[in-house]
Amino acid sequence: MKNNLQKPTSLPLFCLLIGGILFINFSAFGQTEAPEETTFWLWQFLGRLHPLIVHFPIALLVVAALMELLTSKRYNLKLRPGTKILATIGAMSAILAAPIGWLLATNEGTSGELLDLHQWIGIGTAVLSVFTLYFLSKIPRRPSRSQIKVFRSFLFLTAICVSIAGHFGGSLTHGEDFLTEVLPYESNEQEIEKTPINLVTYQSELTPDKEMKLIGEVRMVLAHNCYKCHSGAKIEGELRLDEKEFVFAGGENGQILIPGNPGKSEIIRRINLRKNHDDVMPSKGKLLSKDERELLSLWIAKGAPWPDGAAQQSVYRVAELAPRNPTLPAYKAGLDNPIDLWVDQYFLKNKLEWKGLVDDKTYLRRIYLDVTGMIPSPQELDEFRNDPRPDKRSIWLQDLLNQSDEYATHWLTFWNDALRNDYTGTGYITNGRYNITDWLYTSLRENKPYDQFVKELLNPTEKSKGFIEGIKWRGTVNASQRTEMQAAQNVGQVILGLNLKCASCHDSFISDWKLEESYAFANIFADSTLEVSRCEVPTGKMAKTKILWEELGDIDSAANRAEKLRQLADRLVQPANGRMYRTIVNRVWKQLMGRGMVEPVDEMDNEPWSQDLLDWLASDFVENGYDLKALIYQIASSKIYQSQSIGYESYDEVLADDYKFNGMVRRRMTAEQFSDAVSEIVYPLFPDDAIKYNPFELQQPELSKPSFARASLVANNPFLTALGRPNREIVSTSRDAQGSLLQALELTNGERLNTALQKGAEKWKTQLSDPVQITEELYLKALNRKPNEKELTIAKEALGANPGVAQIQDLFWAVILLPEFQMVE
Known part of the structure; x- marks a missing residue:
């Protein structure tokens, strides 16, 4: 008996016996019950050895498989004894790990689908290990090719199986995202x-x-x-x-x-x-x-x-899809813009009073920042104040909108955020992400009608395909974030003001949208039919191909992807899709007024503070040829836009459900507006070589290049990030309105701003020496006014009779940190 046990053939027989016991013991898997208080301590102790023992087969079998690959052409190399030892010990460890894992699951009260996957793959690994040992023991000194092939097949299968089992084991102990949470995209996933x-x-x-x-x-x-x-x-x-x-x-x-x-x-x-x-x-x-x-x-x-x-069921508010053009209220003296008639009606209903109009300086600064992103110069302000025409505000507004390149450069920021377009970043290295800047800038400069703009995003050309391609460098992160679903989510969010993120994993908690509806929409962006997965578990059910609203028409499920996208573009931009046009009108309103009629702007099923104004403005937008500049003009020429702004202690008050509209919400400059203002007044924050997209390289001789690099054209950097520019690897339709400690640190201690202010001070010192002149010039350029007596006195004391670079730099700092400079009022 002793001699027989020493023969190799006894090992697989022993393993087959263990395998039979495993099948008996594991027949109850999936029905694990919680441990009772009388559980014998030894079983718990042995169970907790599972994590220790299971590392042996993972390491040894994988290394054995790799060594087998190294000897694929010559079986009898010097590595052969080592391969046999590793395979033998690894396979035996895998067999032993299975019953000990069963003890662990039984005595620790853990259950669930993830555990079931881990257990059954562990059983499979144990069974494959038995066969691996069996065929290993059967190989003679000079094996045939078929014997080697059979052994290697089982060894490779066992190594693959034990790796998968190990992955699920790691997910059980460390969380399902243990491996992926450190990858570059994972922080964005949470966002x-x-x-x-x-x-x-x-x-x-x-x-x-x-x-x-x-x-x-x-x-x-x-x-x-x-x-x-x-x-x-x-x-x-x-x-x-x-x-x-x-x-x-x-x-x-x-x-x-x-x-x-x-x-x-x-x-x-x-x-x-x-x-x-x-x-x-x-x-x-x-x-x-x-x-x-x-x-x-x-x-x-x-x-x-x-x-x-x-x-x-059906407890959530659902906005109407169809357009609606309500009858305008009766004309009222002094309210020539239809927007003001609706606002007046709202004010009367809510017993609110109109606020006074802002002065010329405030209005000019407001429209310059909103249309071109810049601050008006002292000369432009003087010219505006001296303009005798009674309708000068409307005239100047239209002139600004006609400055197509300045307009495009400024609004490029808004659309880059929304369409997750950036100049650099993860994805460009692997060619899995596509830049749409040239198409986007040209579209803005030409004031492309919005319906055509959307059609070119959904049924893209080579230059506009970056938006719906998904972020392919991320691949299929998980079932709810595969590239087709990313495209569906992005289109739903940006174009339709709809949140499909929750319904991409399971039926939504915050709306009536169902998982199957999200997959049907995502299927439009797919090359082949998608399988529906619920909470990362495939259901075996194949997705349909449908637009989210049947009223907009059908999509041919048998068509190829290009044809499905063409059909989608045609269906979504039709005037019958009132939701799409309410969404863009609401976004532009928020950009100009500080708060959307509906908030959040990506949740268009929420109730607007004025349904009539929203519906009328969307219908008027369609009737006027989908003209975004005309929409901006309509809003910015209204009396309510020209009225005094409203300040709030917390932005939460602005977003509250019981919010009452009372006028424009006072807001901070964007990162780009602040940067451009400092660059123009003091010294360029970004060198010319920082520009990642240069529209002035286009063959347009009428363009005059600005004297500094506009921030909207440079890649993101720590300075812009601190001031609020988002990570554009995801859609961002609203920026954080609250100040932060990071911003305060960057503005007071940041190297980029400090360097620009220092160089600016050196330049100013060569041009101006009188403290009064320096102070007045700075106030006129930065605040569009002269300093008052108190401010001038303080500045003269700080600068001294012969201001040095450090004193001038400190004055710069003091002025650009003023709320009056940083706020759009």
Whole structure:
């Protein structure tokens, strides 16, 4: 018996015996129950050896497979003994790891779909390991090609299987995104999925609509932060958070929340613990943000409302798709612009008073910044003030709009953000991302009609294809972020004011959109039919091919991709699609007035503060040939645009559901506007070689190149990022309106600004020496006014009789940090 056991053939027989035992033991997989308190300690101890033992087969089998590849042409090289040892030990470890893993799963109370995948692939690895050992033991000293081929096939399959099992094991212990969260795109992924939380909305008594919105945001927080360990895919601690009954049932430690009492709710205690605390949740990955923690606390304080599934049907507001052209209110003296008639009607209904018109200086500065992105010069302001024409404001506004290159350069920033177009960045290296700047700039300069603009984005030319191609360098990040779904999400967000991100993974928590509808829309952008995946799990169901609204027409599901895109472009831009034109009108209104009629601008199903004004403006936009410049003129020539602006302590008040429109919202300059103002007044912030797109290189002899590099034409950098330019690897339709510590540090200690102000001071010193002249010149250029007596006195004291470079630089700094300089009022 002793001699027989030493023969190689006894090893596979032993392994087959172990394999048979494994099949008996694992027959209950997928039905794992929580451990009872009487569980024998030894089984728990052995189970917890699984992570230690499982690393042997992963490493050894993979190395054995690689060594086998190195000897693919000559089997009997010196590496052969090492390969046999590695394969033998690795296969035996894989077989041993399987029952120990079963003990771990049984005694630790872990379950879910992810565990099931890991277990069954682990079983497969063990079975393949048995065959690998068997055929390895059967190979003679001089094997035939067929014997070698069979052994290698099983070895390679085993190595692949153990690698996949290891990946799922890592996902179980470290979270499903453990491997991907460090990749360049992963931080953007979080940004794509998460939407801003406005807690002010829920502070007052909850209306039914507010309650549904609160529940949707709570579920989004749970989905983003908790589902990786507490959902149907994986259940740790007997806790699931993806359905109402499980949330309120709690987990192995009892209830996790007490409605009405966040202070005694376990979930609130845990999410507020420090990063490395044993009880902190989430235990892996990023902690919840301050707003997310406060949202969950507020939800519980409000009684933790969560309606039954049936109650969630058709409770969300759905905006009308068809256009609507309401009859204008009766003419009223002094209100010549139709916009003002609608605003006046709104003011009367809400008992609000018109504010006075701004003076010439404020209006000119306002339209210059909004149309061209620049500050008017002192000479232009003098000319405007001395213009005797009664309609000079409208005339000057139209003249600015006629400055096509200045207009295009400024509005390029808005569209670059929205269409995620940038000059550099990840993706260009691998040719998986396409720049559309030339097409975009030309379209703006020519004032291309918006319907044609959208058609060329959806049914693209070579120059405009970058928007809907998805970000191919990211590949299929996951099922809800494959490139076709990215295209559907981007088109839905930018063109239609629709959020499909939630419904790309499962039925939406915040709207009535369903997963199948998102896939049907994404299928338009696909070369072949997509399979629907729910929460990253393939369903086996193939997607249909449909526009989100059947009223807009059908898409031929049998057509190729190019034809489907042509059909989509034709269907979406038709006048019957009132939603598309309300969306662009709302975006332009926000750019000029500081807040959209609907907020957020990507959620066009939300109620506008004036449905009539929104509908009329969208219809008028269509009737006037989809002319974006005419739309800007319509808004900027209105009395309400020319009225005094409104300041708010917090931007949350502007976004609140009970917001009352009372005029233009005072806002900060964009990063590009601030940079251009400093470059023009003091010294260029960006050298000419920083320009990544130069429209002046086009063969247009009538163009006069500016004396500095416009910020909209340069690549993103730490200075512009600090001042609010977003990462354009994702769609950005609104910039953060709040100041930040990073901005304060950059403006007071940043090297780029410091250098520009220092060089500017050196230049000014060679031209001006009198402190009064320096002060007055700076105030006129930066603030479009002369300093008052008090300001002049302070400046003279700071500059001294013979100002040096450092003193002039300090004066620059003091002026450009003034709210009067940085705000669009």
